[in-house]
Amino acid sequence: MKLSIAIVCSNDHLISRCLNSIPKDVPIIAVLNFPDEYVQNAVMQDSRVKICRWDERNLGKLRQIAVENCETPAICFVDSDCVIGENMVPIVEEELDSYYAVNIPVRYEYNNKRTKAVSDCRQFTTPDSLLLMPFAFRISLQDKIGKLFNEKLSWGEDSDQRKRMKEKNIEYCISKAIVYHKILTIKEDVKSAIRLGRGTYIQEKNINSKPRKLLKDLSIIHEIKSARNCYKFTKQFNAALYHFFVWRPAYKYGYWKVRTRKNEN
Numbered sequence: 001m002k003l004s005i006a007i008v009c010s011n012d013h014l015i016s017r018c019l020n021s022i023p024k025d026v027p028i029i030a031v032l033n034f035p036d037e038y039v040q041n042a043v044m045q046d047s048r049v050k051i052c053r054w055d056e057r058n059l060g061k062l063r064q065i066a067v068e069n070c071e072t073p074a075i076c077f078v079d080s081d082c083v084i085g086e087n088m089v090p091i092v093e094e095e096l097d098s099y100y101a102v103n104i105p106v107r108y109e110y111n112n113k114r115t116k117a118v119s120d121c122r123q124f125t126t127p128d129s130l131l132l133m134p135f136a137f138r139i140s141l142q143d144k145i146g147k148l149f150n151e152k153l154s155w156g157e158d159s160d161q162r163k164r165m166k167e168k169n170i171e172y173c174i175s176k177a178i179v180y181h182k183i184l185t186i187k188e189d190v191k192s193a194i195r196l197g198r199g200t201y202i203q204e205k206n207i208n209s210k211p212r213k214l215l216k217d218l219s220i221i222h223e224i225k226s227a228r229n230c231y232k233f234t235k236q237f238n239a240a241l242y243h244f245f246v247w248r249p250a251y252k253y254g255y256w257k258v259r260t261r262k263n264e265n
Contacts, residue, residue: 001096003074003089003136004029006066008059009043011036012080014182019046021083029066029075033057060157064149067139076136081182082106088177092136100141101165101172104134108181113238118189120239121247122181124230125193131162131172134179144168152206159203186242190250197254211259217252 004027009015011034019042022028030043031052043049052065067075074096078084088104095102105128108119126132135158142148145164149157165172184192204211216222223244231240 001074001093001138002072003076003093003096004070004072005084005089006031006063006070006075006077007080008033008062008066008077009039009080010034011039013038013042015039015080016042018078018080018083019043019049022048023089024048026089027072029069031062031066033062058151058153060149060153060160061151063157064147064151067137067142067148070139073140074136074138076104076134078134078179079181082134082179085178085180088175088179091177092175095173095175096136096138099173100138100144100170101131102136102175103128103131103172104136104175104177104179106134106179106181109183111183114186115183117236117238117242118184118186120234120236121230121243122184122189124233124239124243125247128174131165132158135172136175141165141170144170150206153202159209160206186246190246193247193250194254197251197256198258200251200255201259212255214256217256223248 005022006029007015007018008031010032015030019028026048028046028049029052030049031054032039032043034055035053043051050069052069054062054065056062063077066077074093076089076092092102092104106126108122110116110119137148139148145161145168148161150160153160200212203209226248227240227244230243231237234240
């Protein structure tokens, strides 16, 4: 099943590396969101790219714009700071012949002990089994669950999507292909964990999932168990330490900061 690759980008200069990793015969849709000059020039110089512009901080809307401008039977979303693995496109196209949706495992690159701890921890915090970026869909999935992305959600639109698919008993598969994410520094990963915490609260408010419990988040015993699970999954002691001392505190900080502020309003 022929697919197009969609990239949502603002000012990530790694988009050139991403574009170069995509086979020459694959159509590309770039949804530009407050782009800088470098990003605009990068996509304009690639004749394969269909450019869309929408200046609103809303992932649901931005991704749905890509769907609406897709001219192939399927669409695959990849972040601009990633490169696709060898043979990813033909593998995912074949998998989409059997499934409406495909989740593509992402592997985080590293170049030292610190970034390896980040990479290993990420494998625990973003398991392959969840339908998270990067992912691919048949466009016709919309006939069963409505629009692929909820345009009212600026975050958590993928969770809303999984919920609607589950309600319709639509299964997705874990791809045999791989996408590689750029090396993440600890500082970059902390910012990402904080954003994820904020996003968790947004999901709770819009998708009616159960709110986090303060006492559980303050429990050292719970955090030790979580770090132990990280170690069991990764087999890396440094990843478990990083999860305990860095990733979890950053994630909870992001969640409770926005939740407290919302409750005050």
